[in-house]
Amino acid sequence: MNTEGLHVKVQSRDLKLWYGDNQALKGVNLDIYENKITAFIGPSGCGKSTYLRCLNRMNDLISSVRIEGKIEIDGHDIYDPSVDVVAVRKRIGMVFQQPNPFPKSIYENVAYAPLMHDIVKKGPQCDELVEKSIRSAGLWEEVKDKLKQPGTALSGGQQQRLCIARAIAVQPDVILMDEPTSALDPISTQIIENLMVELKEKFTLVVVTHNMQQAARVADYTAFFHLGDLVEYGETEQMFVNPKEEKTEQYITGKFG
Amino acid sequence: MKENNYFYIPQIKKRNQKAARFKGFAALALASSLFFLGIFLFDMVRQGLPALNQVYVKVDVTIDEGTLKNPYAEFDRNTLSVISRAWVRGLPAMVEKNPEWMNTTQTLWALGAAETDQYIKGKQHRLKPAQIEQVEALRAEGKVELRFNSIFFSTGDSKIPENAGFFSAVVGSVLTMLVTMAIAVPIGIMTAIYLEEFAPDNRLTQLIEININNLAAIPSILFGLLGLAIFINFFGVPRSSPLVGGMTLALMSLPVIIVSSKAALKSVPESIRLAGFGLGLTRWQIVKDHVLPLALPGMLTGSIIALAQAIGETAPLIMVGMIAFVPDAATSIFEAATVMPAQIYTWSGMPEKMYVEKTAAGILVLLTILLSLNTVAIFLRRKFTKKW
Numbered sequence: 001m002n003t004e005g006l007h008v009k010v011q012s013r014d015l016k017l018w019y020g021d022n023q024a025l026k027g028v029n030l031d032i033y034e035n036k037i038t039a040f041i042g043p044s045g046c047g048k049s050t051y052l053r054c055l056n057r058m059n060d061l062i063s064s065v066r067i068e069g070k071i072e073i074d075g076h077d078i079y080d081p082s083v084d085v086v087a088v089r090k091r092i093g094m095v096f097q098q099p100n101p102f103p104k105s106i107y108e109n110v111a112y113a114p115l116m117h118d119i120v121k122k123g124p125q126c127d128e129l130v131e132k133s134i135r136s137a138g139l140w141e142e143v144k145d146k147l148k149q150p151g152t153a154l155s156g157g158q159q160q161r162l163c164i165a166r167a168i169a170v171q172p173d174v175i176l177m178d179e180p181t182s183a184l185d186p187i188s189t190q191i192i193e194n195l196m197v198e199l200k201e202k203f204t205l206v207v208v209t210h211n212m213q214q215a216a217r218v219a220d221y222t223a224f225f226h227l228g229d230l231v232e233y234g235e236t237e238q239m240f241v242n243p244k245e246e247k248t249e250q251y252i253t254g255k256f257g
Numbered sequence: 258m259k260e261n262n263y264f265y266i267p268q269i270k271k272r273n274q275k276a277a278r279f280k281g282f283a284a285l286a287l288a289s290s291l292f293f294l295g296i297f298l299f300d301m302v303r304q305g306l307p308a309l310n311q312v313y314v315k316v317d318v319t320i321d322e323g324t325l326k327n328p329y330a331e332f333d334r335n336t337l338s339v340i341s342r343a344w345v346r347g348l349p350a351m352v353e354k355n356p357e358w359m360n361t362t363q364t365l366w367a368l369g370a371a372e373t374d375q376y377i378k379g380k381q382h383r384l385k386p387a388q389i390e391q392v393e394a395l396r397a398e399g400k401v402e403l404r405f406n407s408i409f410f411s412t413g414d415s416k417i418p419e420n421a422g423f424f425s426a427v428v429g430s431v432l433t434m435l436v437t438m439a440i441a442v443p444i445g446i447m448t449a450i451y452l453e454e455f456a457p458d459n460r461l462t463q464l465i466e467i468n469i470n471n472l473a474a475i476p477s478i479l480f481g482l483l484g485l486a487i488f489i490n491f492f493g494v495p496r497s498s499p500l501v502g503g504m505t506l507a508l509m510s511l512p513v514i515i516v517s518s519k520a521a522l523k524s525v526p527e528s529i530r531l532a533g534f535g536l537g538l539t540r541w542q543i544v545k546d547h548v549l550p551l552a553l554p555g556m557l558t559g560s561i562i563a564l565a566q567a568i569g570e571t572a573p574l575i576m577v578g579m580i581a582f583v584p585d586a587a588t589s590i591f592e593a594a595t596v597m598p599a600q601i602y603t604w605s606g607m608p609e610k611m612y613v614e615k616t617a618a619g620i621l622v623l624l625t626i627l628l629s630l631n632t633v634a635i636f637l638r639r640k641f642t643k644k645w
Contacts, residue, residue, distance in 0.1 A: 096531060113536040163532070167535070
């Protein structure tokens with residue numbers, strides 16, 4: 001795997017996670033590179049989503065979760081006791097499986113978090129950020145005349161792009177996407193995949209996907225998880241064409257999953 | 258039939274019959290509840306409507322200095338026996354308001370006595386034959402008339418039935434409800450928010466939640482005892498006052514408000530909260546701006562149901578002394594007052610027949626107020642419900 005000249009954005013070392021007594025991650029070591037798309041694949045229950053949620057400390061919300069190990073973003077430990085979890089999530093945004101716009105207008109959906117983080121002030125500055133973010137999510141032409149309408153009135157694919165715009169507006173370094181297209185139709189999926197490729201210019205993207213073709217289409221690097229272990233990690237092409245591990249090959253060729 | 262029907266299923270008739278029977282039972286249940294509700298409403302209206310009118314008798318009074326001292330002396334015995342003593346007692350006050358009446362003879366419509374009223378309305382009465390003669394004579398001259406009963410809507414309770422009104426009970430109820438609302442709604446909603454959104458899910462929280470659910474099932478009279486022991490005896494809150502009544506009812510309403518507000522918060526999809534966390538919002542920002550707007554209609558409904566229950570509550574108020582003879586409307590939450598259901602209860606125990614229609618009319622007023630509150634509640638809920 002040729003990683004020369006690449007900046008490691010997120011690094012995890014020996015990350016272990018338990019749900020109660022049940023160990024879901026068994027020591028994951030992974031480097032995620034800046035301005036690349038990294039896909040996590042693996043069968044259900046393999047820990048890929050759990051690992052993704054460790055990256056912005058979403059697992060803190062579950063009281064039975066216990067975590068050991070280290071995750072660093074640009075060399076800063078996000079689990080350090082002095083770190084406020086809210087600040088971590090501001091730097092590492094997230095897009096979910098089901099589009100989940102706030103029950104507010106399209107404009108407010110995008111503007112709310114930046115206003116709360118004091119990234120912009122109300123008024124023209126905020127309008128500008130909203131437009132820029134929605135444009136980046138490729139939604140502007142469709143919604144520019146109905147910014148006052150509720151975000152929930154949009155179609156599923158549009159809602160998901162609104163959620164991406166909302167995440168972009170906070171100006172994070174990394175955007176985590178947890179199966180962002182699994183609830184969408186093929187056309188919306190394609191639009192979002194194209195969008196992801198555009199977004200990697202500015203952000204580091206991490207995508208969990210059930211769809212191996214999707215990983216093959218968009219990801220620069222792919223990580224294969226199985227039963228809480230990171231089995232194989234490498235350049236997507238190499239992994240799909242010539243996997244090193246037997247398990248990876250079996251999964252990719254559909255022998256289990 | 259069997260042989261040439263392609264869609265024949267052997268048990269189809271039985272299955273359809275079963276479905277029809279079940280539908281019939283359900284419809285019957287609805288019909289019977291509507292029937293009983295109808296009977297109740299019809300009876301209340303039938304009994305209560307006559308109270309809207311009251312008998313007045315035309316009398317000539319010569320007014321002088323003596324009227325102010327002893328108004329009874331201005332009327333002969335026959336007249337006095339058919340008009341209200343309460344009205345005669347109030348005559349000096351009327352004269353003071355209209356000084357130009359002094360030393361003139363005025364023709365006034367005097368409030369009829371309760372028995373006269375009942376006789377004219379064709380109800381059971383206790384008039385003696387001589388009095389009936391007197392009333393009939395006056396009626397023949399056109400001096401007896403049924404007029405709108407403004408007394409009922411403007412005065413408080415009285416031991417003289419024709420002079421008894423519902424107004425002070427309405428005022429008492431309003432004051433009591435204001436106290437209840439001011440205490441129970443904010444505390445209830447904040448408690449629900451804390452338990453549902455902030456509290457850690459541990460043994461203590463579960464214990465508290467179970468106990469709140471149990472509190473909702475406690476007989477209301479026990480809350481009255483609690484109010485008596487703590488608010489009146491320990492904290493020295495004035496007894497019979499809307500303050501102590503409102504505080505007691507607030508205790509009773511709290512569990513209902515908490516439980517329904519919690520349910521409303523629970524019904525807000527978790528994905529909204531996750532979206533907020535994913536953007537780095539604090540829990541309070543998420544709750545305040547994204548969860549509460551969705552939960553508000555449910556919270557409002559729960560609160561209004563609890564308050565409507567409290568308006569109709571009588572038992573706990575017995576304990577804090579709000580079931581009392583209170584002729585004057587309270588002007589503050591510290592004065593003695595009575596409430597609508599308490600007034601209805603008091604009247605229902607009175608021996609005079611005229612109180613029967615007053616009781617029914619009181620129930621009608623209470624129902625009208627409750628129905629308008631519910632209408633307001635539905636309106637508010639519609640207004641606040643977000644398209645989702």
